[in-house]
Amino acid sequence: MEEEKKPRYMVQAINDEILGKLSLKNRYSFLNNNLMALLNQEQFNFLKKVEKFCMRFEKKNNITHGPEEDIYDWIPAFGKEGYISRTEPFEMIDVNYEPSGAAIDFMRNLALEFFDPQFAMGGGATVLAINPIKEHHENIPVRLDALKDLVTGQAPGCICITEPERGSDAVHQLTTCEEQPDGSFILNGDKIYNTNAPKSKWAVAYATAEANNGNTMAQFLINTSWDGWICERVGIPWVPKLYLGKETFRNLRVPKEYVLGGVGKGRDHLFEGLVPERIGIAIMSICECWNAITHAAIYANNRKQFDKMILLFQGVGFTLTDLWAKTTNLTLGLLKFCESYDEKMEKFGGVLPKNIAQALVASASMLKYHTTSLSKEICYESANLMGGAGLCDNTLMNDLLNISRIQEIVGGSRQIQQYIMSMALRQLYKMSGI
Numbered sequence: 001m002e003e004e005k006k007p008r009y010m011v012q013a014i015n016d017e018i019l020g021k022l023s024l025k026n027r028y029s030f031l032n033n034n035l036m037a038l039l040n041q042e043q044f045n046f047l048k049k050v051e052k053f054c055m056r057f058e059k060k061n062n063i064t065h066g067p068e069e070d071i072y073d074w075i076p077a078f079g080k081e082g083y084i085s086r087t088e089p090f091e092m093i094d095v096n097y098e099p100s101g102a103a104i105d106f107m108r109n110l111a112l113e114f115f116d117p118q119f120a121m122g123g124g125a126t127v128l129a130i131n132p133i134k135e136h137h138e139n140i141p142v143r144l145d146a147l148k149d150l151v152t153g154q155a156p157g158c159i160c161i162t163e164p165e166r167g168s169d170a171v172h173q174l175t176t177c178e179e180q181p182d183g184s185f186i187l188n189g190d191k192i193y194n195t196n197a198p199k200s201k202w203a204v205a206y207a208t209a210e211a212n213n214g215n216t217m218a219q220f221l222i223n224t225s226w227d228g229w230i231c232e233r234v235g236i237p238w239v240p241k242l243y244l245g246k247e248t249f250r251n252l253r254v255p256k257e258y259v260l261g262g263v264g265k266g267r268d269h270l271f272e273g274l275v276p277e278r279i280g281i282a283i284m285s286i287c288e289c290w291n292a293i294t295h296a297a298i299y300a301n302n303r304k305q306f307d308k309m310i311l312l313f314q315g316v317g318f319t320l321t322d323l324w325a326k327t328t329n330l331t332l333g334l335l336k337f338c339e340s341y342d343e344k345m346e347k348f349g350g351v352l353p354k355n356i357a358q359a360l361v362a363s364a365s366m367l368k369y370h371t372t373s374l375s376k377e378i379c380y381e382s383a384n385l386m387g388g389a390g391l392c393d394n395t396l397m398n399d400l401l402n403i404s405r406i407q408e409i410v411g412g413s414r415q416i417q418q419y420i421m422s423m424a425l426r427q428l429y430k431m432s433g434i
């Protein structure tokens with residue numbers, strides 16, 4: 001008996017039977033059968049646990065993923081379960097999540113991505129605010145309070161790096177920070193494209209003591225209710241449910257306890273955040289691939305044309321296997337990266353030696369580069385295999401098609417990843433003593 005699904009669309013284009021087969025439960029089942037042999041028991045059990053929560057949540061709240069739903073309403077429920085971030089136990093705020101780590105967070109992402117891709121991406125942006133506070137809270141109560149709000153889903157967060165005139169060149173920022181005698185700072189300038197910003201209580205932002213001088217960068221935690229935080233929503237039609245912001249900081253005063261990194265420390269803090277950010281985007285992208293392939297696989301096994309299921313036509317079946325093989329192989333690469341990252345973090349007590357951290361920069365760029373490119377291909381090709389059903393509004397394929405086109409830009413564009421990789425390649429050549 002297939003689950004009954006309330007429509008999320010204008011007109012039902014796909015027949016009842018196939019639409020029922022595309023349920024969250026069935027898509028999880030296909031995913032689990034694919035991953036069962038690749039995951040260890042702890043990873044697999046955690047994946048199933050989050051999946052169970054998502055299925056119940058969807059059913060209990062009659063979620064259709066239709067245009068009228070506000071994905072930000074769902075954050076507190078996921079936060080209560082500890083499903084905003086699982087990268088670590090968060091002992092400093094007494095939540096002590098177990099299991100945790102990069103590989104476990106990958107599992108969390110898989111379950112959330114299948115549930116709702118835009119919701120998963122919004123959560124990823126909150127994690128970008130969580131990471132720097134986690135690294136630089138120094139046990140200061142206001143910082144720990146902010147961290148707790150974000151990790152437990154009390155409030156979404158955002159990170160403000162990009163400016164209208166400084167995107168890829170994120171080191172030469174124009175937003176200024178002026179230190180006051182009491183140790184507070186006054187910020188002035190503009191930021192843009194900051195995911196979640198209009199809905200956020202907490203923002204982590206960068207500014208410079210001298211505009212355009214990366215050596216004078218500093219990092220701040222901002223409560224968006226403070227005077228001088230002015231935020232307008234920027235429309236990104238490919239993710240219509242996400243709220244992105246354009247902010248003006250007008251004499252925004254940041255008290256001393258909220259300065260996460262003083263003048264001169266901002267650039268290091270910025271770079272430190274880029275490896276987890278890129279791995280997060282890589283994970284999100286590969287999860288989009290799985291969601292798209294799962295839709296296409298279910299559809300191709302049920303849709304008939306010329307009196308035959310379309311999977312049996314080589315044009316469909318062989319295309320699908322090509323997408324499937326690429327996604328499985330890159331999943332294995334990403335999983336291996338996450339597992340060795342977790343092992344090293346454990347071995348070195350959470351602080352990686354500089355040479356290992358350096359090597360991870362190149363790996364993170366490679367994975368981000370490769371998975372975002374793949375996601376764009378897989379989501380498009382999977383939709384294509386579903387014909388009109390892949391393009392209409394009856395399934396999440398429309399969301400996947402659109403969101404997969406964004407990932408190459410966020411967190412450093414494709415060309416910037418290539419630039420980073422080419423510098424890393426040069427570095428490795430020099431280290432090889434040839």
Ligand SMILES: Cc1cc2nc3c(=O)[nH]c(=O)nc-3n(C[C@H](O)[C@H](O)[C@H](O)COP(=O)(O)OP(=O)(O)OC[C@H]3O[C@@H](n4cnc5c(N)ncnc54)[C@H](O)[C@@H]3O)c2cc1C
Nearest residue numbers: 159160161162166167168193194195409410411412413415
């Ligand atoms: C949906 C979405 C969410 C985002 N979320 C956030 C967020 O939460 N926080 C945040 O701070 N920012 C965020 N961003 C901003 C994002 O990181 C920037 O858009 C991105 O870094 C590119 O900057 P830009 O848009 O100014 O493009 P530009 O830097 O102007 O780039 C334009 C083009 O030039 C290319 N280019 C630039 N420099 C070089 C170079 N040296 N070599 C080769 N090619 C180059 C780029 O690859 C690109 O193709 C988001 C953006 C989007 C679209």
